[in-house]
Amino acid sequence: MRYVRNITDVGHLEHDADEGEDKVAKKARLEQLEPMEIVQRYLNNYHRDMEALGVLSPSIEPHASGHIIEQIEYIKKILDAGFAYESCGSVYFDVEKYNKEHHYGKLSGRNIEDLISKTRTLDGQDEKRNPLDFALWKKAAPEHIMHWPSPWSEGFPGWHLECSVMGMKYLGETFDIHGGGMDLKFPHHECEIAQSVAALGHEAVKLWMHNNMITINGKKMGKSYGNFITLEQFFSGDHPALEKAYDPMVIRFFVLQAHYRSTVDFSNAALQGAEKALEKMTETYKRLQHLAAAEKQSVELPDFMTRAYEAMDDDLNTPQVIAVLFEAAKYVNEAADGKIALTAEQLSSLRLLFDVFLVQLLGIRMAETGGDEKATKALGGAMDLLLQIRAKAKAEKDWATSDLIRDELSRLGFSIKDTKNGAEWSIK
């Protein structure tokens, strides 16, 4: 499996149309930094946040600015195929001509007549034969910081081009899956399809997968709405709209509770709900590890494993997988509370279920696995000792000591639970 995630460090203009300033260049101008300094900073933060969320890193992470030659070569192919034209040093894709032979808009179910009727006039549009045409190469205005030599002008590639070009370079002329947010379906992905068909004579992507947008308290999130919250702010709680900090695993669990094709609404209530659910899940996972097996079972277990796999096979239905895990959790906790008896075989099938689906597949880090293991291990030992002393004190009716331990621990944020198998502890 090869996973390519490209970094758009050039060519993404403000209006997602072919006009306006380059987004990176603008930020660089405002902050008086070298454009690539901006890119590096955002890229570092992005990597840091993705790692916190446990998102696997891609096999290759190519930069658009690092593939100018490849983009120029690709533009030549489209020109040779007759689906593009040069105009005032820029090169535009001829959508109308393309649409005569192919369907521009097939992915988003649009058709060109409706599109034309909707398009408003943009400045500099006169360069184009048709308002729907999009730039493959833009001649750089004098104040434009980032530009490269090309057969047509000192300029930069259009932002739809990089994906087709780097996709072909690193995944081949045809590849399996192309992901992206729903907001990129049109025009970005339509333009990618048109570029591939024009340059290669066939589509490059076998399957398009689009995740839905998130909303904040019911409103679309966006700088313009003033309700923009970064992952870093979610992790630190440092944002007026946030009641508290949310652990990256809580965010991850919360997102997986919704299907990737449905919208997710971020609200403090919803996040704290996910937090509680994850705590319950983690608690159950820990209890499952230390659960002792019974000689003979008192109940049959449903075939959770098959049901979880079926849920994933159903277009990655992660909410369904989580529902299965919670149903399985009931059995674990009843066994831990001595209400039912599970055999070694049943326990190991439950452990496999949680390890495969919760840890490996949903990628939820269990508290034990992450963090400073030295301190975590030491803490485990110290807590066992404290609870042992508390048990001893209770047995000897030394209430002063046992109360001291109980009160101090709860003051420190531990919660202690007495079960028939002894006391269990966790950090609130």
Place this chain on the structure above:
Amino acid sequence: MRYVRNITDVGHLEHDADEGEDKVAKKARLEQLEPMEIVQRYLNNYHRDMEALGVLSPSIEPHASGHIIEQIEYIKKILDAGFAYESCGSVYFDVEKYNKEHHYGKLSGRNIEDLISKTRTLDGQDEKRNPLDFALWKKAAPEHIMHWPSPWSEGFPGWHLECSVMGMKYLGETFDIHGGGMDLKFPHHECEIAQSVAALGHEAVKLWMHNNMITINGKKMGKSYGNFITLEQFFSGDHPALEKAYDPMVIRFFVLQAHYRSTVDFSNAALQGAEKALEKMTETYKRLQHLAAAEKQSVELPDFMTRAYEAMDDDLNTPQVIAVLFEAAKYVNEAADGKIALTAEQLSSLRLLFDVFLVQLLGIRMAETGGDEKATKALGGAMDLLLQIRAKAKAEKDWATSDLIRDELSRLGFSIKDTKNGAEWSIK
């Protein structure tokens, strides 16, 4: 301050001469991977290791393969200046001609006659006018995976070129400091100087700084010597030559104990020495935080701050800085042991010294600051409670409980020290 660290993902040939296979391409061929997949994997590991070591990330991290156009433009400048020539689709720098007007070898104190007498014949050298000439552009052999179009051939840039080109692009025609290992002084940095002078008419670098090499048990480290140990292996201890795992901060502290211009010999004994020294330093730092101030001082403190700054001003003499910190540590520990009395003013000057030089400048993370803070905090609370119970038990002559706590804690790897200010603990 802008810090640029470039990634050589193309053009670095096996023999550091102009022949042999591209290092990245070779690994890709052997592992049947896309070259950039290799680069990404090594880059991810590199970033992970640098972060573990607390090395600050650069402002910009440009890739050689992402600047082919810029390198082609730079080669044109050198050709126009008459210091390079095309030969069989490759372009070579004319060292002999350059040396008539400038001194090739000035940085490493070599002169061209000695160099010529030393050079052995390489295959394909016939393309060159002189064995010392180095490639600016190499025509790609048919089996070569990575190649780009150029005015001279489908090929790739020579590996000396990228640094001059990306340095100029991101730091300007003249910049302050160029770092690197001593092994790069010749020929790499000599060639960089020649390229800048040829293309720009002046040198680009004001100050060259070269760090010395490390050795393993007295031997030069290298794949060929079979004594190659990666940082990851040092951190995990997973290497036959390593007696144990070494914390990244131990490695960092160990390296800083030597001056950057002297060699560092990695041996288990030396690393374990550094480990002990760092533990002592960390211990001292912790005690300093909780030290109570005396009404009046019993001793004068030397002006450690000035001496530490003077050491850094002396070509980054970090071993001297560490010596100053250890001298200061003596005072901290004597105060903690009640042997001397320090005023609040003296304590805050000591705290400032350790924070500025140990933490901020040498970048040594103190145990408290790193790791899973939740577990670390909770552990602190639990240990305080345990030691409180132990003190109580002792007072009540409940030796059973006090012994249980002492024995269990040492079994868990804690070391407990009774001081006149109460018991101190640490994890072994």
